[in-house]
Amino acid sequence: MASATVIKKLMEDITCPICLEPLTEPVSIDCEHIYCRVCIVGLIENQNSETSSLGTFHCPQCRKPFKSDSLRPNKKLATIIETFKEMDQNMCDEHGEKLALFCESDGQLICWHCEKTPRHKGHLTALVEDACRRYRKQLQEVVTKLEQREFKYMRQKLGTTRQKSILEEKIKHEKERIHLEFMNLHTFLHQEEETYMCQLEKEKEQKLSRLQNKVAHLDNKLQELRNRILELQQKNQGSAQYFLQDINDTLRRNSAIDRETPEAVSLEVHTVCNVSELYFSVGKILKRYQDNVTLDPDTATPDLCLSKDQRTVTNNVGTKKYQNPGGFFVLPCILGCERFISRRHYFEVDVREGTEWGVGVCLENVPRDIDTGREPQSGFWAIRLRRNKRNLAFTSPPTAIPLADQPKVVGIMLDCEAGLVSFYNATTGSHIFTFPKTSFSQALRPYFEAYPFSPLSLTSLNE
Template sequence: MASAIFTKKFREEATCSICLKLMTEPVSIDCGHSYCRICILGLSGNRSSETSSPGTFHCPQCQKSFKRDSLRPNKQLENIIETIKDTEHERLCEKHGEQLHLFCEDDGQFICLCCERSPQHKGHVTALVEYACQHYREQLWKAVRKLSVTRMKYIQLRKDTTLKITSWKEKINHEKERIHSEFKSLHTFLNQEEELYMCRLKKEKEQKLSKLQDILAHLDDKLQELENHIQELDKKSQSSAQNLLQDIKDTLSRKSAIYVETPEDVSLEMHTVCNVPALYLNVRRVLKHYQDNVTLDPKTAHPDLCLSDNRRTVAYKGSILMYQNPGGFSVLSCILGRECFTSGRHYFEVDVQVGVEWGVGVCLENVPRDIDIVREPQSGFWAIRLRKDKSCLVLTSPQISLPLRDQPQIVGIILDCEAGLVSFYNATSHSHLYTFPTASFSHALRPYFEVYPFSSLSLISSNK
């Protein structure tokens, strides 16, 4: 009851005396009375001619003067009006006509005081709407916080998935480039193989055609000779008896002694045979055509390295030399091949089975050998390296990790000086490992080998 009285009193204070409704955008004037903004502006506009002083108006309630530009918003009253509106919008109990000030926790519904005392809600847990609202507001906040955490997890998952998509696209693009590079190299090899076999086939064709054409010319000569004999005998047979019988026996004996000379049998079997599918299936066989018998250069060896007598095997033995080669590596445990490559295509194979860590490739002949230089193409190195943890790295900046299906036992290195390509193959499984991006070599290139403790490398001889 008291609440209704207070609500009524607040409504009377918040009612505009001009429009007799709850004020809209309430403003106060100098005397302290408040009105709807639109109402007081409309009233002052209509009475502007009645005022003794231009721009001065009178309050409808107390007749005190005010100026139009002195109107100021009454935010406090505006908030009270909003509260009154919210209160008036509250529902009343359909059964008792009372305001629903309570909330029944058991039934989850608003009830009035009469409802609380009724048998329907006897023994139920009830609370004032304000308290129940605060309690459930806190529960909602907790739920919001919990959902916000879940939302952040989903945002992170989405971010991770986006990164995976980007990474996957980059991986696919890298694989496309690798496949393109590998097929480009294979196409080059196959084109050269085609030219080689075509050259051989052309040579074989010319050799046999020459023999057959010689036989054909000889047969033409024999046919002409026979034609001459036939004409001679035919002419003699038609001559007079004296001419016919003259030396007849000698003529018949001489002409009848002509026999057919069988020419040399030239076989049409081709000796130049190219099994194209086999070339596709055996890349190593193709590469073998370019294989060089690479040997090691002891003058470039680090003091901890030991070479075999045939200069094809190098092992890490620790400090066994008492002196440092003037042109050798003094910091990196490396050694170079004796051969220098400036043009053409070159292939060599390295047995890497012995040991747990190694590096192979090519490098510029003039790379520094007395400092700890970073091995990468910008420094003149094109190499790959196996680490102790069995991971294989491409020595670039940054380094690239190579996924290995099988750890290579023999690594093949192909260098194409004109094309500017350096490629690596697992010669055991005939699979491509990596091809460096196209480069322009400024100096001669030499085979390059890194040897680490408990490891050795062996060069495989060509069968050419």
């Protein structure tokens, strides 16, 4: 217990009177009292703000005055304090003796007296040196494993960095390729336009020249006619002898002019450009994003029947079968198995045998047990061909889609990032309709409405 008393006395001597903690950077003032540097400087700043007598302050213990510039670092005491702290860390707080043992059960340092207390009775203990040696070995094994893992991660990081460079290079080349293809497409279309414009201009010049020649020819004929009419009028007004002279030749010569027929110039334009045929590049681009979509039987209305390959759906009205819990109850609808959440996706639907159908995409959780509106606000982006051949886009209100030719195969393009759903005539590549830009809150699935006598078939990638 004597050692504990000594420790207690030392703790009092190295405790700062202001913060009541062991001294940190101890400094002395004129009266030889010692404080932490931070504590006494804080006291000086506080007193300096409260009194007008600048430069002189009072010791918190003896109240003797001292100057702010009289603070002197006590390096010797600082060294003693550090040594004491190291000693204190190795001394038992309760018994004041050296912590010579390590309790394996509690994982803490104890002294010989602690080992005999009920708190550590029956616990596995070892000398600090032995415990250190054993745990150092275990720690070194852990360090070795961590170093091996560090080396592995460093290699992975190096490989990942290399992959980043490779990816950036690939993306760069892909951007260059796409840019070049679009430049080629733009150049091709521009050249085609220029060619047709030139052909039309040439045809116009040729036909205008012929028409102008015809006008000049008619002018000559008119002048000739006027001259003959004048000649005949003069002859008719002459004497009988003058009138009958060469009368037969005059009649024969003037009647021949009536049989002349001017050359006919056709106004039909022979330079025709079928712009839809130029869309082959658009179709090629769309094909790059085509997915092998199949139909999900679990989402079908009871009247719908699927082919074995799940790519064709027919509506056999009146042959209701078991209602799937996840299927549509009212609308003659079915969804595709695929779920789209990112990137671009394209699929084609053969509708040539149908007189009424609907195709598009919809959100994963659209209502299936009620006849809900099929506009984007309800999670649908679809178009429909009715029996009266009136094409509609399910906007709010619906948008009529006038088409010169009904599509035989409809292409649906979904751009998740851009928030666009577009429809194309897959046969000609011409654009049908694009919904206004939006953002999709969840996964989208292909959507189909199959009506009686209007089967729908999904085309495969190689068709």
